[in-house]
Amino acid sequence: MTTPTGTEDGRMATVITVGAAAGAYMDTVVVLEWRVAPGDAVRAGQVVAVVETAKAATEVEAPRDGVLSAILAEVGAEIAIASPLGLIGDDADATLATAIQPAEGATPTAPATPDGTARRADAPRSTSGEAWTDRIIASPAARRHAETVGLDLQAVVGTGPGGRIKVRDVTAALRGRDEVLSELAPDPLPEFVPAAVTEAAHPLAVTRSGPDTGTPILLLHGFAGDVTAWHAIERRLARTHPVVRLDLPCHGRSPRQRFRSFRDFIRPVLDTVDALKAGPMHVVGHSLGGAVALTLAERRPNLVRSLALLSPVGLGTEIDNHVLEGLCRAARPESLTPWLRRLVVDPACISDAYARAAMVAREDPDLRASQRALAASLFPDGTQSINVTPLLRRVTMPIRLVWGRADELVPWRHALAAPGRVALHLLPAVGHLPHLEVPDTVTQIIRDMIVCAGSGNRMADRGGVP
Amino acid sequence: MAIMRYAEALNAALREAMTADPSVFLFGEDVADYGGVFKVSRGLREAFGDRVRDTPISEQTLAAMAVSASMTGLRPVLEIMYADFMPLTLDALVNQASVYGYVWGDEITLPFVIRTQGGGGLGTGAQHAKSLDSFVAHIPGLKVVAPVTPADAKGLLLAAIQDPHPVIVLEHKRLYNTRAEVPDDQGPVPLGRARVARDGSDVSLIATSRMVVEAEAAADRLAESGISAEVLDLRTLRPLDVEAIVRSVAKTRHAVVINEDWGFCGYAAELSATIMEHAFDDLDAPVERVATRDMPIPFAESLETAVIPDADVITAAALRALA
Structure with a gap:
């Protein structure tokens, strides 16, 4: 035929x-x-x-x-x-x-129905200029549902006739995420309070958890966050690895300072990492912490065994100024919560308890003022003044970029600036806080990266010192 | 509250309307002395005398008489014995009844009713088993009702007789002997309002006339598989209760439209298009259309059964929608 x-x-x-x-x-x-x-x-x-x-x-x-x-x-x-x-x-x-x-x-x-009409879903589809394989076949209700919850239909497997995506398929795609969220939901407030082992001896506040031995995982939070931001994946990672969390300058329990540049800002971080004398670490940085982590990897290549950057800044130019300003202004949990929820696809993952914990350090007006100054310096007029893209070419450890496709603060397309060697994980229906929104997925990505970084003798390949 | 047959409920409506309003009169083939071939007008000749009249076999003339009599201020109720003969009345409907109000503004009204009955399933053959719903529902200016329950048979016929405009009442030969409760004070049922015959959440079975009965049987079968089907009895084919349809589809996201007329250019197609126009974004699957096959209605029972939709066909369509 x-x-x-x-x-x-x-x-x-x-x-x-x-x-x-x-x-x-x-x-x-x-x-x-x-x-x-x-x-x-x-x-x-x-x-x-x-x-x-x-x-x-x-x-x-x-x-x-x-x-x-x-x-x-x-x-x-x-x-x-x-x-x-x-x-x-x-x-x-x-x-x-x-x-x-x-x-x-x-x-x-196509088989005929009892009333003699042909089955539409089995009929050949019009190409109308699109590649056959790229066209998404979804019911109108499924499309609307996916749009409402911010889910990309590319990631949904259709189970209707001819592979059509139906509402139930969108629901199923969301279910995995919801299960993770429901695990998070019952956490009582104390979970978010930094563990007792916070050390004030370093230039920046350091919080440790997990076992005493093994290669540590260093977590660097994003702008306006602090150690509490990591609670969801910290609990998972600390089952197997020592976990070290820093409060960035002007954040959490670290000193409030004024910086003229990103270069100034990074200095206390380098000093703190040096003072830890922890040896090589796997480093995970989120947003502003991603730019910090990449800079750390470039300045201290021997101390960074692998690098995971979650929605990092510094790879593109635009950033949503309104959200940054809103986060800086927030002086109470009630005013912080709406801005945090702007960062995620499912607002339910920002619980009231989480917002209260995140607000503990932010109650200090001095901290808010220093963060406003920092934002004005790093992100003037909705623009990222930091550009760490060239550093991606200068470092050699395994790197994974993790980005939510629904990130409205820092667009995922900035990831396209990365060289081909860098692995990219694009997460459907996830916003700017993947470690909160899909902690199991992010944990798995970090674990895979650690396994990957553990094999072979990479340092020898580049003639460096192990 | 009395248990009544559908035919008795129609008879009660006629009796009540004729008692209340002396301008109401009945005419048609064998409606007087014989009491109607389905006995809907039984006893009315005796009760109302010349206000119930037998006529020669000439549907074209009868329809024109109904139009003319209504123009003089009377309220004629004409019985056309089989819906299969409705095409003979179409000139009076299309070129007279439906346009006079438009042509002469408010100077005249045409408060007449044509009762007829259609549908298959009784082995009446190709010339006495059709449902020509779309022929009349197609015409702007006419109202069309299709009662399913005895209570609605009484209520919708009363409303049709009281309405100042032409109303076609589509009865069904397989419904005349069905029995159900009719409230003693059953009054007119407002035209243009659908009825939720059964509440459900997974799929909407939107049906007319006796197909509502088949849809309810299909809903029973679907329930055995854990599927909750809503059955919507439209009651009035024109004007259509779009709001009720949209409400149901928005709830279930799956629609099966069912009508005993032929499928091609049929009433079910109108329902499908209406859903597409008003509830497209609510649909999780294409609308499934169930209608009579595009062919004459066979005389042989086995063949007639294969041509006219039943609960099996509706069940299969619902399962396709939910696939």
Whole structure:
């Protein structure tokens, strides 16, 4: 069953389909094998592909002489029997864009309903300029639901007819996240108060938890945060690794200072890390802490074994000024909560208890004033004045970028500035606080990174000192 | 509260309307001496004399008479024995009844009623089993009702007779002997209001006339699979209760529209388009349409059953919507 379709310049391309070979009772087939490759010349009747039908492997023949110009269903793909397997053109240039779906009369294969109407979902889909594989088939209600909760449909597996995404699929995609959130919800307030082992001897406040031995994990929070920001993943990581949390300058329990530049700002961090004498560490930095972590890795390469940057600043130019200002102004949990919730997709993950804990240090007007000054210096007029992108090329440890696709403060597209060596994790339906929104996922990414950084002799490769 | 047959409820409405308003009169083929072939007008000739009249077999003339009589201030109730004969009345409906109000403004009203009955399932064959709902529901200026329960049969016929405009009452031959309670004080049922026959949350079965009965049976079967189906009885085909449809679809996100007329260009298509226009973003699946197959109604019972939708077909459609 084939249909020639006109191309823009008048050439004809022909669609290869399984057609009647599939049998009357089949809806779909699985592609087992392609016997020719794109660009190969084919003869009419030549077997070009093998598909699996209900009972047997069935050979699919070329409908005419020509050149296989495209494979539209790869090996392993399950497709409706009316869907095109590939394209035959007069030359290798024929494309899907110029050959449209099987035309009228070519697809009498969809089963009829009792009232005689054809099943729509099984009918071939119009390409209308989009690649077949990229088009998302979702019900209107599913689209609206996903939009409401900030979920990207690209990440949702459809279980409706023809793979259509239905509301239940969006709900299922959200469920994993909700389970994590419900685990977080019952936490009593004291969970958020820094553990007793806070050391004031260093230039910055240091909080330790977890076992005494092993390679430590250093956590660097973002702007306007403090040690409490990590509570969700700290509990997970501390089961296996020593966890060290710093309060950045002007944050939490660290001294309030005024800085003229990011260079000044980073100085106490370097001094504190030096003073820890903890040896090599895995470093995780969020937002502003991400820029700090990357700078630390560049200045102290021997102390940073691997680097995870969660929604970091310093890789692009824009940043949402209103949210920054709102966070700086907030003097009570009631005024802080709405701004924190602007940072996340599901507001439920900012519990009242969390907001109260995050507000403890912020009750100090001095801290708020110094943070306002810091914001004016680092992010003037909604612009990031820091640019740490070049540092990504200068460091050699494993690096993972973790970004929520729904991050409205720092757009995930800034990640595209990273060199190809850097791994990128794009998290659907996650905002600017992935470690709070999807702590299990972020923990897993960090653990994978640690495993990855633990093998091989990387330092020797670059001629450095272990 | 009395248990009444559907035909008896219609009879009660006619009796009540004729008693209350001397301008109401009945005419049609075999409505007087014989009491109507389905016995809807039984006993009315005896009670009201010449206000109940038999006529020759000439539906085209009868419909024109109904229009004309209503223009003089009377309230005629015409019975067309089978809906299959409604095409003979269409000139009076399309070119007279539905346009006179428009052409002459408020100078005239046309308070007449045409009662007819359609539907299959009794082996009456290709010329006596059709449902031509869309023929009449298509015409602006007409109102069309299709009662399912005896109570609605009485209430909607009373409302139709009282309405100042032409109303077509579509009865169903398989409903005449169904029995249910009718309140003693059953008054007119407002035109244009649907009825939730069964509350549900997973799929909306939106049906007309006797298809409501099949939809309720389908809902029973779906319930066995743990599926909660809502059954909406439209009651009035025109004007359509869009709000009730949208409310139901917004709740269930899945819609099956069911009508015993043919599918192509049929009343079910109107329902489907209405849902698309008013509730598209609520839909989690394409609207499923259930209608009679596009062919004459067969005489043989086995074939008739295959052509006219039933609970099986509706159940299958609901499951497709929910797939």
